[in-house]
Every structure is written in C-alpha cells, then in structure tokens.
Amino acid sequence: MNAVLPKPALWNKLVVAGGVLLTLTLLMVLFPSTSSAHGYLDSPASRALLCKNNINTDCAGAAYEPQSAEAPKGFPNGGPADGHIASANNTFPKLDEQTSTRWTKVPFKAGVQPLSWQLNAAHATTSFKYFITKQDWNPNAPLTRASFDLTPFCQEDLNGASPTNYHTTTCNVPQRTGYQVILAIWENSGAPTAYISVADVDFGGGSTLNAPANLKSSAVTENSVTLNWSAVAGATSYQVYRNNIAVGTTTSTTYTNTGLTSTTSYTYTVAAIDSSGKASAASSVLTVKTTGAGGVGTYPAWSATTVYVGGNKVTYNNVNYEAKWWTQGEIPTGTNVWKIIP
Structure with a gap:
C-alpha cells in the first residue's frame, strides 16, 4: 500500500515550519540565558x-x-x-x-x-x-x-x-x-x-557650599516624615536622601517624604546644590522612626523556597511587602518585584 504524501504546497509549509522550530531550538540551546537573565x-x-x-x-x-x-x-x-x-x-x-x-x-x-x-x-x-x-x-x-x-x-x-x-x-x-x-x-x-x-x-567636595546643618524632623506620622534644616548661603536647591537614595529636591529648607511604612526606621541626609548642579557634602545623618503599628508582622514570613504570585503578601525584616508578579527566591527590597505596603 503506497503512503499518501502531503500536497506540494502543504509539504513546503511543513518544511518551513520544521526549519523555524529547529532554529529556535538551537538558539535556546546555544544561548539559554539571553532572554531571561536580567x-x-x-x-x-x-x-x-x-x-x-x-x-x-x-x-x-x-x-x-x-x-x-x-x-x-x-x-x-x-x-x-x-x-x-x-x-x-x-x-x-x-x-x-x-x-x-x-x-x-x-x-x-x-x-x-x-x-x-x-x-x-x-x-x-x-x-x-x-x-x-x-x-x-x-x-x-x-x-x-x-x-x-x-x-x-x-x-x-x-x-x-x-x-x-x-x-x-x-x-x-x-x-x-x-x-x-x-x-x-x-x-x-x-x-x-x-x-x-x-x-x-x-563624592562631595565638588561644590564650595557648606553642608546643610541642623537637620531635624518636625512632624512624623505612620507614613510620612517632614524634615527641616538651616539654609545654606549660595544654594539654589537641596537634594534629600533616604537610606542613601535620593528621594526628592526642594528649593526650600523643608521637605515631606511620604509613602513610608509605619513603625520603620529611616535615615536621612540633605545636600545643598549650587547653580552649576554640584552638590555639597551631605549633612549629618538623621534617623527617624515612623509611628503606629501598621500591621507589621501580620503576614507570613518571606521564604526563599516559596513560589509567590502577584498579590501575595509577606513580612521580611519587619517590613510588609506585596508581590507584583510571579517570583521565587527574590529577596524583598521594595525596589524590585516586591513593593512595600502598610
């Protein structure tokens, strides 16, 4: 009994499809990390x-x-x-x-x-x-x-x-x-x-401006901190840093940082910026702890071996986090797949 072969047009499509599949397979074998290592x-x-x-x-x-x-x-x-x-x-x-x-x-x-x-x-x-x-x-x-x-x-x-x-x-x-x-x-x-x-x-030293002095917190709530400091002669603006990361600029000597987590300690510094954009040395470090219970510790402790999907909530180092999407083994930082929640 003779085998029935596909029609020429269909046969050509099958050959092309098979070639594409083979090419994709080879690419995955030769370069396995190019699409997922980020x-x-x-x-x-x-x-x-x-x-x-x-x-x-x-x-x-x-x-x-x-x-x-x-x-x-x-x-x-x-x-x-x-x-x-x-x-x-x-x-x-x-x-x-x-x-x-x-x-x-x-x-x-x-x-x-x-x-x-x-x-x-x-x-x-x-x-x-x-x-x-x-x-x-x-x-x-x-x-x-x-x-x-x-x-x-x-x-x-x-x-x-x-x-x-x-x-x-x-x-x-x-x-x-x-x-x-x-x-x-x-x-x-x-x-x-x-x-x-x-x-x-x-690194500091790029500006001749003095570092801001007398950095204080004038108001603290569950999710915000208001800072004040003394004016620096010649400064056109000020850069505010939380935990050594810039969080905002202001032309005044006060700044309110919002979106914080309750009962959590944060460190702040401020640098003066001159007219050419150069920063002074940073002020002395101020540590501020937000108020309120805020539910910290009410979620399961984060585990490196657990698979989490978007919406899952965990506690890690006394801070609550919610997953934005699927993840496993990614330590919560608030700047990655995990966002800080109250």
Missing part, C-alpha cells in the same frame, strides 16, 4: 533604577525595565559604543542624555564599599566589573571610553558559577571628588551579551 545595579542606585522610582524623570522605557539594559560584552575592547554606554547601545536612548544636572546623584565615598546587583534571574556568570570616570571627565559631554579609567577598579570573577539574586561585591573605590559615574557590567556565561548599569554618584 538585572540592575541596586546600590549605589543606578540611573535606570532612579527612573523606575520616579526620582529621575523623562526616562521613557528605562522607568519600566531597568533590568533590561543589555549590550555586547567585552568592555572596553567591545561592549556598547561610545556615546551609547549608559543606554546599553540604545536599549534605552534617554539614558545617554548627559549634563552635569540631568541626573540625580547618590552620595558616595571612596574606600571599601559594597556594590550590589538585583538579579531577576541569577544565571551562570563570568564576572562583575566596575569602572569609574576620571577625576577630570566632562559631565556635559556624552559618556565615552575617554570618560573612564579603562582598568576596572573592581572585578569579581565567578567563572560560570551562579550568584544569588541579590549579589554584593565588596570593592575598594578610588578617591574622587564631586560628580562621577560608575559603570557596572554583569557578564553572563554562555551568552554574547552583558547587562549594563550606570550610577551617578557624588
């Missing part, structure tokens, strides 16, 4: 993360996917092109905009410091590398290789091992003053790409 620099907070937190503005897609800035690896010999380093080769073009005042700066200092990544998928890793701008770089020109010292000031080689979802490298940060940019690169194993984050940091 992450961003969390500390110091990256430019894109501050976009997500509505501290940096006019960021377009970077505000929604700070973890997705992906470019060829191999910097400085390879990697993103000059002028497109911050955007990871135009993944998020807005991030390439560069002036001395375009981006919020995070207070930072030289010496032994932890640098931490939030990884959405902690795949096999080649290395974490960190570069910093030269002391005399031009903050009003696009970021290029000439902007940076091209020898990493810190590098951690994992040689194919998988890091934790919140991975910290202890680095010896070189001495700088004023506004600088840190370029952080996470290179995956078995993939041609790396994830790129830049952080805008201020």
Whole structure:
C-alpha cells in the first residue's frame, strides 16, 4: 500500500515550519540565558533604577525595565559604543542624555564599599566589573571610553558559577571628588551579551557650599516624615536622601517624604546644590522612626523556597511587602518585584 504524501504546497509549509522550530531550538540551546537573565545595579542606585522610582524623570522605557539594559560584552575592547554606554547601545536612548544636572546623584565615598546587583534571574556568570570616570571627565559631554579609567577598579570573577539574586561585591573605590559615574557590567556565561548599569554618584567636595546643618524632623506620622534644616548661603536647591537614595529636591529648607511604612526606621541626609548642579557634602545623618503599628508582622514570613504570585503578601525584616508578579527566591527590597505596603 503506497503512503499518501502531503500536497506540494502543504509539504513546503511543513518544511518551513520544521526549519523555524529547529532554529529556535538551537538558539535556546546555544544561548539559554539571553532572554531571561536580567538585572540592575541596586546600590549605589543606578540611573535606570532612579527612573523606575520616579526620582529621575523623562526616562521613557528605562522607568519600566531597568533590568533590561543589555549590550555586547567585552568592555572596553567591545561592549556598547561610545556615546551609547549608559543606554546599553540604545536599549534605552534617554539614558545617554548627559549634563552635569540631568541626573540625580547618590552620595558616595571612596574606600571599601559594597556594590550590589538585583538579579531577576541569577544565571551562570563570568564576572562583575566596575569602572569609574576620571577625576577630570566632562559631565556635559556624552559618556565615552575617554570618560573612564579603562582598568576596572573592581572585578569579581565567578567563572560560570551562579550568584544569588541579590549579589554584593565588596570593592575598594578610588578617591574622587564631586560628580562621577560608575559603570557596572554583569557578564553572563554562555551568552554574547552583558547587562549594563550606570550610577551617578557624588563624592562631595565638588561644590564650595557648606553642608546643610541642623537637620531635624518636625512632624512624623505612620507614613510620612517632614524634615527641616538651616539654609545654606549660595544654594539654589537641596537634594534629600533616604537610606542613601535620593528621594526628592526642594528649593526650600523643608521637605515631606511620604509613602513610608509605619513603625520603620529611616535615615536621612540633605545636600545643598549650587547653580552649576554640584552638590555639597551631605549633612549629618538623621534617623527617624515612623509611628503606629501598621500591621507589621501580620503576614507570613518571606521564604526563599516559596513560589509567590502577584498579590501575595509577606513580612521580611519587619517590613510588609506585596508581590507584583510571579517570583521565587527574590529577596524583598521594595525596589524590585516586591513593593512595600502598610
């Protein structure tokens, strides 16, 4: 009995479909991590993360996917092109905009410091590398290789091992003053790409303004803190930092920080900003604890082995969190899949 073959047109469609399926399978085998290994620099907070937190503005897609800035690896010999380093080769073009005042700066200092990544998928890793701008770089020109010292000031080689979802490298940060940019690169194993984050940091000393003095809290509620400080001669504005992350600017000497969690301690500092956008040294640290019970501890304790979906609530380190989407093993921070709730 002769076999019945498909008609020529159908046969051609089947062959094409089979070829596409085979190609997709090969891509998945050869590059298993390119579509799911995502992450961003969390500390110091990256430019894109501050976009997500509505501290940096006019960021377009970077505000929604700070973890997705992906470019060829191999910097400085390879990697993103000059002028497109911050955007990871135009993944998020807005991030390439560069002036001395375009981006919020995070207070930072030289010496032994932890640098931490939030990884959405902690795949096999080649290395974490960190570069910093030269002391005399031009903050009003696009970021290029000439902007940076091209020898990493810190590098951690994992040689194919998988890091934790919140991975910290202890680095010896070189001495700088004023506004600088840190370029952080996470290179995956078995993939041609790396994830790129830049952080805008201020080492102080970039401005001749005095640091704000007499930082106090004048009002504290369950979910807000009002701060006051003494005026600084020559300051055009003030940058307020909570837990070392910029949360807002003001032209007055008072600022109210809202959206906080009850019965939780926060640290605050304030820096004065001059007319060229340079920041003074930070004020003395003020620690404030919000009032009220707020239900802290009423949800199950977060577990690294439990699968959570959007809407699941947990308690971690005496703070309540709610999952935005499916997650497992991702430590709650309030800046990732987990959002802080009362």
